[in-house]
Amino acid sequence: MNLTIEVNNNTLQASQGETILDVLSRNGMKVPTLCYMKGLFPTGSCRMCVVEVEGRRNLVTACSEPVLDGMKIMTHSMRVIESRKTIVELLLSNHPDDCLYCERNGSCELQKLSEDLNVRERRISGNKNNYKLDVSSTSIVRDPAKCILCGRCVRVCEEIEGVTAIEFVGRGSKTFIDTSFNHGLNLSSCVNCGQCIMVCPTGALKEKPHINEIKNNLSNPDKVVVVQYAPSISVSLAEEFGFKPGQNIIGLMNAALRRIGFNFVFDTSFSADLTIMEEASELVHRVTNGGVLPMITSCCPGWVKYAEEFGHDILPNLSSCKSPQQMMGAIIKSYFAESEGIAPENIYSVSVMPCTAKKFEQQREEMTQNGISDVDAVLTTRELARLIRMYGIDIHKMEPELADSPLGTRSSAGKIFGSSGGVMEAAIRTAHYLITGKEMVKFQVKALRGLQGRKEAHIQIGDLNVGVAVVSGLKNAAELLEEVRNGRDDIHFIEVMACPGGCINGGGQPIGTDEEAVKARMATLYDIDEKDAIKASHKNPYIVELYDKFLGKPLGHKSHHLLHTHYQKREVN
Numbered sequence: 001m002n003l004t005i006e007v008n009n010n011t012l013q014a015s016q017g018e019t020i021l022d023v024l025s026r027n028g029m030k031v032p033t034l035c036y037m038k039g040l041f042p043t044g045s046c047r048m049c050v051v052e053v054e055g056r057r058n059l060v061t062a063c064s065e066p067v068l069d070g071m072k073i074m075t076h077s078m079r080v081i082e083s084r085k086t087i088v089e090l091l092l093s094n095h096p097d098d099c100l101y102c103e104r105n106g107s108c109e110l111q112k113l114s115e116d117l118n119v120r121e122r123r124i125s126g127n128k129n130n131y132k133l134d135v136s137s138t139s140i141v142r143d144p145a146k147c148i149l150c151g152r153c154v155r156v157c158e159e160i161e162g163v164t165a166i167e168f169v170g171r172g173s174k175t176f177i178d179t180s181f182n183h184g185l186n187l188s189s190c191v192n193c194g195q196c197i198m199v200c201p202t203g204a205l206k207e208k209p210h211i212n213e214i215k216n217n218l219s220n221p222d223k224v225v226v227v228q229y230a231p232s233i234s235v236s237l238a239e240e241f242g243f244k245p246g247q248n249i250i251g252l253m254n255a256a257l258r259r260i261g262f263n264f265v266f267d268t269s270f271s272a273d274l275t276i277m278e279e280a281s282e283l284v285h286r287v288t289n290g291g292v293l294p295m296i297t298s299c300c301p302g303w304v305k306y307a308e309e310f311g312h313d314i315l316p317n318l319s320s321c322k323s324p325q326q327m328m329g330a331i332i333k334s335y336f337a338e339s340e341g342i343a344p345e346n347i348y349s350v351s352v353m354p355c356t357a358k359k360f361e362q363q364r365e366e367m368t369q370n371g372i373s374d375v376d377a378v379l380t381t382r383e384l385a386r387l388i389r390m391y392g393i394d395i396h397k398m399e400p401e402l403a404d405s406p407l408g409t410r411s412s413a414g415k416i417f418g419s420s421g422g423v424m425e426a427a428i429r430t431a432h433y434l435i436t437g438k439e440m441v442k443f444q445v446k447a448l449r450g451l452q453g454r455k456e457a458h459i460q461i462g463d464l465n466v467g468v469a470v471v472s473g474l475k476n477a478a479e480l481l482e483e484v485r486n487g488r489d490d491i492h493f494i495e496v497m498a499c500p501g502g503c504i505n506g507g508g509q510p511i512g513t514d515e516e517a518v519k520a521r522m523a524t525l526y527d528i529d530e531k532d533a534i535k536a537s538h539k540n541p542y543i544v545e546l547y548d549k550f551l552g553k554p555l556g557h558k559s560h561h562l563l564h565t566h567y568q569k570r571e572v573n
């Protein structure tokens with residue numbers, strides 16, 4: 001560190017190229033921000049982070065201003081505080097006053113800023129925003145009236161996801177965020193990833209709720225209501241109830257789900273194992289029979305829709321496997337229904353997912369058998385937390401319980417699906433066995449772990465040197481695919497997840513998820529993998545039983561009918 005600056009009369013060291021905000025954050029000094037997003041280029045457009053710099057006439061934005069040697073900064077002078085307060089008052093002047101009814105009551109950054117800046121009276125009055133709700137999407141509800149134009153959603157959609165489904169429209173006081181031609185999210189290129197919800201400071205973006213439908217079915221005596229939960233839920237729900245980030249509360253969650261009234265509780269990690277059986281078999285088949293390569297995973301519905309919109313040429317590369325959510329749904333309404341003697345139409349099948357795009361996937365026409373949906377409703381992690389509270393359950397007082405068997409018993413390969421790289425690692429374990437007839441000496445593939453947007457490895461499986469790549473964030477996927485289109489041929493298998501870091505950072509996870517929480521969730525998944533005895537999907541005895549008793553063999557007739565799907569080209573507006 002070669003620079004010395006002074007902040008509020010304290011001397012601090014700084015490095016060339018750092019912004020004022022970087023130095024303040026590193027030293028535990030907080031200034032409020034709104035439009036700023038860690039890791040993206042700062043614009044300073046909201047001016048919430050202004051500070052006073054000696055010798056400068058105007059206040060400067062800490063997020064975008066580089067530090068200079070000898071700079072003297074005041075972060076909380078009267079002028080600075082008044083300026084921030086006025087910004088908040090202006091934002092509140094046309095903001096709807098329905099905080100008590102708002103989804104984000106209690107987790108709204110505008111509310112928090114008003115409180116922190118001691119805004120206690122309405123000094124500026126304006127006409128309330130009056131825009132129409134956009135409820136057209138299967139996954140996301142947009143309420144432009146609550147939008148404060150921070151632009152975070154626009155940036156995440158364009159710079160992380162490469163989708164650009166929403167943008168700034170109009171000028172000056174008539175500016176708002178909209179989809180192209182005001183057609184609504186359902187007709188836009190939106191892939192339903194929900195990353196915009198995760199960054200929105202207010203209630204302008206939220207998931208399409210499924211809670212009411214589920215409540216109705218729970219109180220219908222003619223319905224058998226079953227629930228499955230994705231691998232990442234047990235390590236992310238914890239934070240909603242004050243446990244430490246990443247704590248695995250699977251036993252408490254099982255108990256809470258039963259107290260709510262679900263008749264059967266299943267773990268989607270089981271069907272993640274099933275996905276691996278089919279997907280690894282498909283990979284081996286493609287590699288040994290000259291099939292289309294690289295094969296690309298299909299368990300992320302955000303990615304699948306992106307490929308249907310922007311990657312018509314690579315649709316043959318996508319694995320034909322349904323996602324674990326849909327495989328579990330199909331097995332519940334066939335094998336489970338048959339073995340329990342329940343008519344499939346009397347089963348109401350709910351899933352709890354870290355993901356808003358799963359609400360879209362569940363409603364796809366392809367995800368039905370004889371007109372009956374594989375899955376009937378999808379809750380995000382946030383909605384599950386709400387449901388637990390609504391049913392008056394104190395999760396802290398629960399005694400841990402196991403999920404129902406056999407669809408609740410997993411290998412740890414199924415569990416690590418929750419993290420970017422987990423699907424690939426699980427698939428390699430089984431592909432190795434299928435190709436060589438032997439287990440891997442060491443199951444872990446460390447090169448595929450971590451939060452980087454792209455990870456690659458070459459793995460020797462028998463005589464084959466298999467090139468694999470893992471990408472998360474669709475912009476990273478687009479870049480890798482461009483390399484493949486341009487002739488890169490050393491990669492045979494690609495895992496794509498729309499959300500950066502994978503499902504542990506999905507668009508349905510708790511609001512306020514930060515990098516530390518994501519790392520903690522990831523660490524827990526790999527810790528489970530470290531400690532569990534059964535580390536490969538093909539070694540899950542209940543998966544073996546499912547094939548013996550019902551499915552036959554991977555890629556067989558019944559598997560193909562129930563567990564595989566196809567894709568459609570979609571035109572983008």
Ligand code: SF4
Binds near residue numbers: 140157191193
């Ligand atoms: S859900 Fe994803 S793709 Fe759709 S608008 Fe939000 S960030 Fe963009």
Ligand code: SF4
Binds near residue numbers: 146147150152177200
């Ligand atoms: S919808 Fe939310 S994230 Fe997007 S600009 Fe408005 S307030 Fe910001």
